[in-house]
Amino acid sequence: MPKSTGIKNFNIAVFISGTGSNFINLIEHSLKKDSKYKIKLVISNNLNAKGLKYAKKYKIKKKIINYKDIINSEKNILNELDKNNIQIVCLAGFMKILTANFIKKFKGKIINIHPSLLPKYKGLNTHQRVLDNNENYSGCTVHYVNSKLDAGKIILQKKVKIFKNDTSEKLSKRILKHEHLLYPIALKKVISSL
Incomplete structure (x- = not known):
């Protein structure tokens, strides 16, 4: 992977459940000239999460995951991450706990605030x-x-x-x-x- 060329090298997915104030904040930073990442995907367990409006505004792909069955939900999320070549996951007010299995697949590449x-x-x-x-x-x-x-x-x-x-x-x-x-x-x- 090219280092620091001014190109947005890293594809990021942000997981949200609510207002998405940290999501919009990360979007704004991703648009700066010296940013090394691009937000390609937002995932939410809440169809009515207010933060999803930013996905629409900034043309970021969004995926709503119904969390009734955690195993299938996480399988769907991992498929989406794979399809979109996501390298880092940022949790931003995501109100679901990820399983150990999911975390293992993305070890060292999931961060939370x-x-x-x-x-x-x-x-x-x-x-x-x-x-x-x-x-x-x-x-x-x-x-x-x-x-x-x-x-x-x-x-x-x-x-x-x-x-x-x-x-x-x-x-x-x-x-x-x-x-x-x-x-x-x-x-x-x-x-x-x-």
Whole structure:
């Protein structure tokens, strides 16, 4: 594979379930002149995911996967990834857990963004849990995906100060801004390591 020629060398798939703010953020970064990747595919388990409108706007192929049968669902996803020559998968608010078998097939090439300073506060409702525990800091983490929830090797983290009047919503909004800064940098780091 050619290194750093200014050509978009890497084909990326983004998996989403909701609003897709990290998805649109990665799209915008992919359109920059010095970008080394192109988003070729978006996969969602949610037919009504708001983020799918960006796929339409930017003419990115989209695939809705019905997750009723996880084995078949993942088989379908792997077929799509193969058909579109996808080299890296970015999870961006994807609310399904990938099986160990799926992860093995894409080992070291699936990354996720999580709204806490991992290994603290894995899973859901992170902001409220952070506030309930009177933490001074929270943040966000981009990490490799392994078979344990939010437990893969950390690529990059950003620490965010918690203020006295913070609510879960306020903290979430502030951390999301940092997610948008961190994810493209982490993706670049992953690409340069491949």
